[in-house]
Amino acid sequence: MKIVHGYFSPNGETKKIANIFYDELGGKLIDLTYPQSRVDHRRVNADLYILSLPVYSQNIPRPLRKFLIHIKAPFVFINLTYGGFSYGNVLFKIKKQLRVSRVVGYTVSPVKHAYIDQNLTIDKSAFDSSIKKLQSNILEEIHIPYRFNHIFASLFEKSRTRHKFKLNVNLNMCTQCNICIKECPTGSITQSIKILDSCISCEHCVHVCPENAITSKKSFLLKHYLKKNQKTSVIVR
Ligand SMILES: Cc1cc2nc3c(=O)[nH]c(=O)nc-3n(C[C@H](O)[C@H](O)[C@H](O)COP(=O)(O)O)c2cc1C
The missing domain is CATH 3.30.70.20 (Alpha-Beta Plaits)
Structure with a gap:
């Protein structure tokens, strides 16, 4: 199975989680943080795409929204990071943007907030069950329920x-x-x-x-x- 790990991580926390999955599952690691990389890696072929991204204002970070449409892998696993406040309805929004892919699982991890001077360590063992599931190669679509979204999350x-x-x-x-x-x-x-x-x-x-x-x-x-x-x-x- 060809695995691609794509991550967007301006301040490095999401990258740490993407690396945990990459170290265990192998495949190709793609840093989508920079504009040229998002152009170069629009149409990569993969059986499983592990997408790691942070929550920005209870939303998908703006530079990634259009990019997600181009992901053509049949299966996608999502690693979402957030500052521990609220991740709104972001998982549902990602699923909608993905179009052709089926979401086979996700993690939502509180990490160091870019605006807060704090020291948070990421507990690798929290991802063991997800990694085992992906290693088993039995990939089944999961349901992502609609969650409450702050009414202003998509306005202005x-x-x-x-x-x-x-x-x-x-x-x-x-x-x-x-x-x-x-x-x-x-x-x-x-x-x-x-x-x-x-x-x-x-x-x-x-x-x-x-x-x-x-x-x-x-x-x-x-x-x-x-x-x-x-x-x-x-x-x-
Ligand atoms: C512009 C901006 C908006 C953010 N919005 C939220 C938010 O709505 N909820 C939340 O819990 N954390 C929020 N955060 C915190 C980020 O999700 C957190 O810093 C992120 O996971 C860091 O990812 P990175 O280190 O990989 O860039 C925000 C951070 C920034 C910079």
Whole structure:
């Protein structure tokens, strides 16, 4: 069985889970975090596609939505990561986007939230039963129930995020190393370090800038939201 592992992981947590599956099952590992890679790997052939992605604003991260339509594998297994707050109806939305593939299982894992300075370790053993199931080669479609989705999850998505989260660039501190430009998962940083509208607020540029020239400003409401209790257990199906 040809297995492909595709992951989108601006800040590296989802990648850790994709690697657990790759180490156990083998196959081909594809990093879908960068724009060119999402173009290059649109039509890969696989019998089983292991798709690993984070939840963004109770939704599929914008750069991946169109990409999912191109997955042609008959079977898909989903590893969803989230910051422990809410993953909304994302599994159902992914299933709808996949079109031709049958979903044979999923995991939903709370991981370090990109906006919170925290140390969370991923317990590998939580994935043992999923890996065993996939190794058995007996793949059966599972039902993904519709879950409650915050009513605003799909409305005014961009403007809501922009209102809650702003990036500031201090050009006096910038040394034009271009790391942020190369590392941006959406190609949203121009040569003059202007942040374009296509930015998904993943904050990766903030973390990779060696001069700390890019900083983020979060609204009072977002800061308040991030203080809520986070879930800690992995859901496996
Ligand atoms: C723009 C943005 C939106 C997010 N929205 C949610 C959310 O709705 N619910 C949640 O629990 N976590 C949310 N998170 C946390 C991410 O799901 C978490 O940081 C992610 O799993 C990290 O994946 P990565 O390290 O592979 O990039 C959000 C993070 C970002 C950057």
